[in-house]
Amino acid sequence: MYKINCLNKISPVGLDLFTDHYEMADQFNEADAVLVRSSSVHDLELPPALEAIARAGAGVNNIPLDKCAEKGIVVFNTPGANANGVKEIVIASLIIASRDIFGGVNWVDSCKQDPEVAKLVEKNKSKFAGTEIKGKKLGVIGLGAVGVLVANALIKLGMEVYGFDPYISVDAAWNLSKFVKHAKSLEEIYRECDYITVHVPLTDTTKAMFNKETFALMKDGVKILNFSRDALVIDDDMIAALKSGKVGRYVTDFPNPKVCGVEGVITIPHLGASTSESEDNCAIMAVRELMEYLENGNIRNSVNYPNCDMGVCTHAGRIAINHRNIPNMISQFTATVAKENINIPDMINKSKGQFAYTILDIESPSTPELAQKIREIDGVLKVRIIK
Numbered sequence: 001m002y003k004i005n006c007l008n009k010i011s012p013v014g015l016d017l018f019t020d021h022y023e024m025a026d027q028f029n030e031a032d033a034v035l036v037r038s039s040s041v042h043d044l045e046l047p048p049a050l051e052a053i054a055r056a057g058a059g060v061n062n063i064p065l066d067k068c069a070e071k072g073i074v075v076f077n078t079p080g081a082n083a084n085g086v087k088e089i090v091i092a093s094l095i096i097a098s099r100d101i102f103g104g105v106n107w108v109d110s111c112k113q114d115p116e117v118a119k120l121v122e123k124n125k126s127k128f129a130g131t132e133i134k135g136k137k138l139g140v141i142g143l144g145a146v147g148v149l150v151a152n153a154l155i156k157l158g159m160e161v162y163g164f165d166p167y168i169s170v171d172a173a174w175n176l177s178k179f180v181k182h183a184k185s186l187e188e189i190y191r192e193c194d195y196i197t198v199h200v201p202l203t204d205t206t207k208a209m210f211n212k213e214t215f216a217l218m219k220d221g222v223k224i225l226n227f228s229r230d231a232l233v234i235d236d237d238m239i240a241a242l243k244s245g246k247v248g249r250y251v252t253d254f255p256n257p258k259v260c261g262v263e264g265v266i267t268i269p270h271l272g273a274s275t276s277e278s279e280d281n282c283a284i285m286a287v288r289e290l291m292e293y294l295e296n297g298n299i300r301n302s303v304n305y306p307n308c309d310m311g312v313c314t315h316a317g318r319i320a321i322n323h324r325n326i327p328n329m330i331s332q333f334t335a336t337v338a339k340e341n342i343n344i345p346d347m348i349n350k351s352k353g354q355f356a357y358t359i360l361d362i363e364s365p366s367t368p369e370l371a372q373k374i375r376e377i378d379g380v381l382k383v384r385i386i387k
């Protein structure tokens with residue numbers, strides 16, 4: 001029986017996929033596998049029995065990836081599963097950044113007792129007038145699952161779209177509209193665009209990418225949308241840029257005490273992926289990833305271990321090994337199995353950065369003794385008997 005702990009509310013459409021070999025655990029430290037959305041895992045002690053964490057969503061900055069990898073804990077995310085939800089809120093946000101819909105609605109609410117409200121509206125509506133997005137230039141930074149959908153949709157709405165992503169995947173490049181202009185540098189986006197929307201992960205290189213130096217390169221009155229992560233922006237610099245008129249509007253999905261209530265900032269309570277469709281898609285993908293890993297040892301969509309897939313085991317035994325990506329590991333595994341006079345009819349080994357993963361299919365059922373011998377090899381982080 002596998003024990004699953006949820007650190008956030010996860011859509012039941014996904015949880016219902018667990019068979020009767022699974023049960024929900026109330027405590028993190030009892031779990032074989034964990035499902036999480038944005039809750040932080042950084043301060044939690046990682047229990048030795050924990051095998052995997054699945055992030056039902058895209059961003060994994062709430063999970064200590066290397067610390068998990070060191071303990072042989074595979075971390076998954078659900079690429080693209082909530083991208084349409086984000087695309088739709090970005091479209092809405094471009095429009096609310098262009099027309100003072102919120103200001104107007106709030107003002108009308110404040111007039112609700114006035115019997116002449118209809119007349120008042122016609123007299124005062126010009127205060128809330130705005131501009132259209134058609135024909136304006138939009139810069140999309142990061143052309144992954146979300147960025148590609150955003151860029152393509154806004155081309156269809158008549159914007160001139162510039163895309164920047166030096167690491168774009170082949171799939172994303174195939175899916176990107178041919179009408180998206182290929183920006184060769186961030187400076188080109190900053191120099192050209194009336195609107196900038198950012199869709200990159202939070203990493204050491206993207207952290208604080210919006211700061212006073214980069215604002216200085218942008219057009220006056222540029223409107224900036226942040227549906228990626230709070231820490232991409234230096235808030236004090238953003239507030240100064242809004243005050244000076246350099247930035248016309250800042251729409252962020254990540255409210256914090258500095259930006260909440262500041263004129264020109266529209267704060268949304270992290271709603272990008274909060275649609276029933278995105279929540280279901282993420283939960284389904286995350287649960288399938290965990291089940292595949294726990295039951296077959298296969299890794300699909302991991303962010304700290306290599307993807308590695310041998311299908312369902314058709315041999316007598318299967319052993320899965322999480323280990324360091326260092327020389328001489330595979331020969332030690334095969335020698336250990338050979339010493340027991342067991343044949344290995346199939347195997348796979350993949351690496352990602354400092355970490356690697358090996359699946360050995362063997363012609364006898366795996367035994368705890370054999371698993372223990374492999375565990376004792378220097379550089380091995382975790383060994384699991386799958387069959």
Ligand SMILES: NC(=O)c1ccc[n+]([C@@H]2O[C@H](COP(=O)([O-])OP(=O)(O)OC[C@H]3O[C@@H](n4cnc5c(N)ncnc54)[C@H](O)[C@@H]3O)[C@@H](O)[C@H]2O)c1
Binds near residue numbers: 205
């Ligand atoms: N607000 C929300 O609810 C919500 C929902 C989904 C994702 N997100 C955030 O948006 C981010 C992107 O999501 P996604 O699903 O598109 O992820 P993704 O991994 O599919 O795409 C990220 C893209 O960013 C690119 N990139 C990385 N560093 C870059 C850089 N320095 N400059 C330009 N491009 C760079 C990558 O090459 C990749 O193509 C996530 O990491 C997450 O933080 C937020």
Ligand SMILES: O=C(O)[C@H](O)COP(=O)(O)O
Binds near residue numbers: 273274
């Ligand atoms: O990275 C993501 O997928 C989003 O920020 C969504 O986060 P959530 O699942 O907590 O809404």
